Amino acid sequence: MDDVLEELFAVIEDRKETLPEDSYTASLFTHEKGENAVLEKLGEESTELVLAAKDDDHEEIAHEGADIVYHLLVLLAMKDMDLADLEAELEARR
Numbered sequence: 001m002d003d004v005l006e007e008l009f010a011v012i013e014d015r016k017e018t019l020p021e022d023s024y025t026a027s028l029f030t031h032e033k034g035e036n037a038v039l040e041k042l043g044e045e046s047t048e049l050v051l052a053a054k055d056d057d058h059e060e061i062a063h064e065g066a067d068i069v070y071h072l073l074v075l076l077a078m079k080d081m082d083l084a085d086l087e088a089e090l091e092a093r094r
């Protein structure tokens with residue numbers, strides 16, 4: 001899981017730096033709505049996750065959960081934060 005998150009975060013940082021035209025991630029960094037684009041996605045996907053949980057739909061819970069994790073990592077990159085910030089917070093709760 002650590003490796004997957006680290007590799008995904010590295011790709012997100014690369015998209016932020018290089019802004020390829022065909023990249024969904026890059027489109028979040030250049031969106032006319034600014035950070036609201038990713039914040040709205042997080043809101044929508046949280047609602048979708050709740051609905052999936054109420055349906056006890058495990059496949060959909062994993063799908064929406066992954067969408068949330070991806071968009072959370074984009075938000076961290078947008079705020080010039082990184083995975084270590086999240087890890088430090090989780091570590092402090094152990």
Ligand SMILES: N=c1c2ncn([C@@H]3O[C@H](COP(=O)(O)OP(=O)(O)OP(=O)(O)O)[C@@H](O)[C@H]3O)c2ncn1[C@@H]1O[C@H](COP(=O)(O)O)[C@@H](O)[C@H]1O
Binds near residue numbers: 041067
């Ligand atoms: N993990 C993701 C990822 N998760 C979600 N998404 C996108 O986030 C959007 C989710 O918005 P929506 O829920 O509205 O999508 P939807 O298809 O309408 O509905 P859903 O079925 O997804 O709920 C979709 O366009 C997804 O493609 C992602 N886009 C990219 N990545 C990763 O980022 C990497 C780089 O992607 P690009 O920046 O596009 O090159 C990829 O290789 C992936 O590893």
